[in-house]
Amino acid sequence: MRFHWLFQFCAWIDQTPLSQWIQAAGWIVPLVQTVHILAVAMVLSSATMIALRLAGLIALDETPRRVVARFVPFIWWPLIALAGSGLVLIVGEPGRELLNPIFQAKMVLLLLAITATRWLTVSLNDETASGTQPGSPAGTGLAVAPSLRAVATATLLIWVTIIFAGRWIAYF
Numbered sequence: 037m038r039f040h041w042l043f044q045f046c047a048w049i050d051q052t053p054l055s056q057w058i059q060a061a062g063w064i065v066p067l068v069q070t071v072h073i074l075a076v077a078m079v080l081s082s083a084t085m086i087a088l089r090l091a092g093l094i095a096l097d098e099t100p101r102r103v104v105a106r107f108v109p110f111i112w113w114p115l116i117a118l119a120g121s122g123l124v125l126i127v128g129e130p131g132r133e134l135l136n137p138i139f140q141a142k143m144v145l146l147l148l149a150i151t152a153t154r155w156l157t158v159s160l161n162d163e164t165a166s167g168t169q170p171g172s173p174a175g176t177g178l179a180v181a182p183s184l185r186a187v188a189t190a191t192l193l194i195w196v197t198i199i200f201a202g203r204w205i206a207y208f
């Protein structure tokens with residue numbers, strides 16, 4: 037069997053005292069799911085603000101770089117809470133999560149969203165990409181290159197797809 041080792045790994049996690057404790061205590065999963073959802077809200081709000089600014093729809097008097105710098109920490113910090121709470125949910129029900137193709141797709145999409153978000157931040161420090169005129173300090177331009185606009189919108193769509201995947205795990 038192709039993923040025999042993964043089955044064995046899940047079976048091993050399942051019988052650890054930590055997993056047994058999570059399974060037995062009825063309050064842990066709902067609590068951790070609440071943390072997960074609150075962190076999702078922060079990530080999505082921040083990604084939306086970034087995408088709207090880069091699409092030229094809000095905060096046009098502020099540089100894209102400044103807007104991204106303001107909101108991007110509210111993507112990175114909640115991601116730590118998401119990874120931690122997600123890990124607890126995995127330990128509690130390893131087979132349900134790790135063997136689920138939707139969960140696996142969600143993790144791939146997450147890597148894509150992280151890479152794209154990092155790319156946006158780095159690109160905005162590049163004065164050409166952020167639309168700055170030659171000779172002016174990096175990141176002072178108000179215009180946004182079409183490539184950045186497209187990536188910010190695509191990244192927002194990836195976050196939304198991740199949310200859909202997160203919910204879909206339960207039904208697949």
Ligand code: HEM
Nearest residue numbers: 069076079118119122123125126133198199202203205206
């Ligand atoms: C390393 C990061 C992450 C891990 C390990 C993780 C793991 C999980 C797990 C194990 C579940 C439970 C699924 C189930 O059994 O029904 C879940 C649910 C969910 N996840 Fe994540 N997740 C992560 C990041 C994210 C991110 C970045 C988002 C969206 C921005 C997200 C959105 C959701 C949603 C909406 C649910 C459904 C919650 C519910 O039905 O109560 N997750 N996640």
